[in-house]
Amino acid sequence: xxxxxxxxxxxxxxxxxxxxxxxxxxxxxxxxxxxxxxxxxxxxxxxxxxxxxxxxxxxxxxxxxxxxxxxxxxxxxxxxxxxxxxxxxxxxxxxxxxxxxxxxxxxxxxxxxxxxxxxxxxxxxxxxxxxxxxxxxxxxxxxxxxxxxxxxxxxxxxxxxxxxxxxxxxxxxxxxxxxxxxxxxxxxxxxxxxxxxxxxxxxxxxxxxxxxxxxxxxxxxxxxxxxxxxxxxxxxxxxxxxxxxxxxxxxxxxxxxxxxxxxxxxxxxxxxxxxxxxxxxxxxxxxxxxxxxxxxxxxxxxxxxxxxxxxxxxxxxxxxxxxxxxxxxxxxxxxxxxxxxxxxxxx
Numbered sequence: 451x452x453x454x455x456x457x458x459x460x461x462x463x464x465x466x467x468x469x470x471x472x473x474x475x476x477x478x479x480x481x482x483x484x485x486x487x488x489x490x491x492x493x494x495x496x497x498x499x500x501x502x503x504x505x506x507x508x509x510x511x512x513x514x515x516x517x518x519x520x521x522x523x524x525x526x527x528x529x530x531x532x533x534x535x536x537x538x539x540x541x542x543x544x545x546x547x548x549x550x551x552x553x554x555x556x557x558x559x560x561x562x563x564x565x566x567x568x569x570x571x572x573x574x575x576x577x578x579x580x581x582x583x584x585x586x587x588x589x590x591x592x593x594x595x596x597x598x599x600x601x602x603x604x605x606x607x608x609x610x611x612x613x614x615x616x617x618x619x620x621x622x623x624x625x626x627x628x629x630x631x632x633x634x635x636x637x638x639x640x641x642x643x644x645x646x647x648x649x650x651x652x653x654x655x656x657x658x659x660x661x662x663x664x665x666x667x668x669x670x671x672x673x674x675x676x677x678x679x680x681x682x683x684x685x686x687x688x689x690x691x692x693x694x695x696x697x698x699x700x701x702x703x704x705x706x707x708x709x710x711x712x713x714x715x716x717x718x719x720x721x722x723x724x725x726x727x728x729x730x731x732x733x734x735x736x737x738x739x740x741x742x743x744x745x746x747x748x749x750x751x752x753x754x755x756x757x758x759x760x761x762x763x764x765x766x767x768x769x770x771x772x773x774x775x776x777x778x779x780x781x782x783x784x785x786x787x788x789x790x791x792x793x794x795x796x797x
Contacts, residue, residue: 453511454643457584457764461644461683461705461727465761469754469787472512472584472729473780474708474770477537479504481773488534491517494570501575505583507777508784512584515572516770517564519648522590522629523599525562538564540599548601548609551622559632569640576641586685587642589633592649593669596626603651610661619665627669631676638680645677646685646708655690662695667702674703685729689769696721710768711737715756723760731768732783739772743782750786 451459456470479500480490489496501513518537524530529542545551559565572587579585591599598606600622609615630647637645651657652666670686677684683705691712692699699707700721707726709718711733722728730753732738737749750765757763765787771780 452581453505453583454579454581456511458643460762460764463724463727463762469763469765469790470511470584471508471765471784471787472514472586473504473508473510474514474516474734474767475504475780476500476514476516476770477773478771478775478780482507482777486534487536487538488532491532491538491564492567494567494574497567497571498574498578502578505579508780509788510583510784512586512764513575513579514586514588514646514766515568515575515642516588517568517571519591519595520599521562521564521568522559522596522633525559525565526557526596526600526626526629528599540602543602543605544600545622548605548615548618548622551618551625554622554625556625557629559629560636565633565636569636572637572640572642584644585642586644586646587637587640588646588648589630589637589673590647591630592647592652592666592673592686593623593626593630594652594666595649596629597622598651600626603656606651607656610657610665623665623669627672630669630673634673634676634682635680638677638682642682644683644685644705645680646687646706647673648687648689650687650689653688653690653692654694659695659698663698667698670699670702670704674705678703687729687769693717700725706764708766708768710734712768715753719756719760722762727762727764728757729764729766731766734767734769734771734775738767738779738783739775741779743778746779746782747786750783751790754787754790 451467456466459466483500520538528544531541674684685706686704687708708729
């Protein structure tokens with residue numbers, strides 16, 4: 451099997467010939483190519499080269515094309531900081547007061563230059579790898595996360611506490627969901643094999659499960675439905691300990707959940723069985739960036755053993771891998787997956 455076939459099999463619940471590996475490694479890929487973040491985010495040819503070199507360096511099965519978490523926010527008018535050596539980030543509110551949502555006009559995100567850079571980079575990678583390496587085109591943020599940047603996270607959390615704000619909250623979420631859906635439809639034209647969104651402010655570290663179900667989950671469902679309308683599988687990423695919302699996240703219709711190391715992998719295995727593929731969830735900081743190759747091997751083996759009898763696993767870090775992760779740690783994780791000969795039947 452090639453990389454595309456391995457990941458495709460894992461998404462369909464079929465057995466690949468080896469556990470597939472697709473890393474959230476854009477910062478590391480740029481550093482190893484000698485590229486700064488400002489050079490990376492400005493040039494689709496550079497983005498493509500960084501990921502092509504990473505695939506060749508580590509023999510990866512897939513590419514996760516990511517740039518930052520503030521591209522869609524910028525397209526919607528949120529002030530964005532663009533540091534030379536770090537990914538872009540939202541820096542201030544688009545809406546100083548929630549009442550300003552009444553004056554929002556629809557936005558054509560295709561007119562925003564940084565969206566076009568992202569799309570062109572995925573197009574270049576799709577043309578280069580075709581159906582040999584799996585291409586996941588991340589589509590930045592889901593609506594709840596975007597809304598938090600439109601208002602700033604602090605003000606957004608306060609908005610959610612007042613029941614009288616609900617009509618305007620829904621209006622803002624609809625505005626943001628429209629931007630997310632536009633990005634998914636545009637990404638579907640690049641040749642990507644899969645699309646995804648992040649929605650980490652919707653996790654239990656920030657809001658209650660009740661608020662998640664009321665405000666975030668409906669928008670995640672819309673994103674998954676939009677992807678499926680384009681004929682593409684959809685992955686949803688939420689940081690933090692998501693144990694108490696796993697059942698809710700599965701209601702989104704996502705084909706895969708990408709979760710970080712704070713989430714209990716035994717619970718993930720139980721909850722996702724026969725319903726969705728798991729992407730993750732080696733600790734990107736404490737293990738991949740700061741741990742030893744031996745610790746990386748141990749954590750990788752624990753994850754592989756947990757998924758004995760279940761083919762629906764795509765090995766990855768639980769979130770973006772820091773640029774400081776040593777190459778020997780990345781190789782230890784991949785080597786462990788390649789050499790894994792665990793039984794296919796449940797223990």
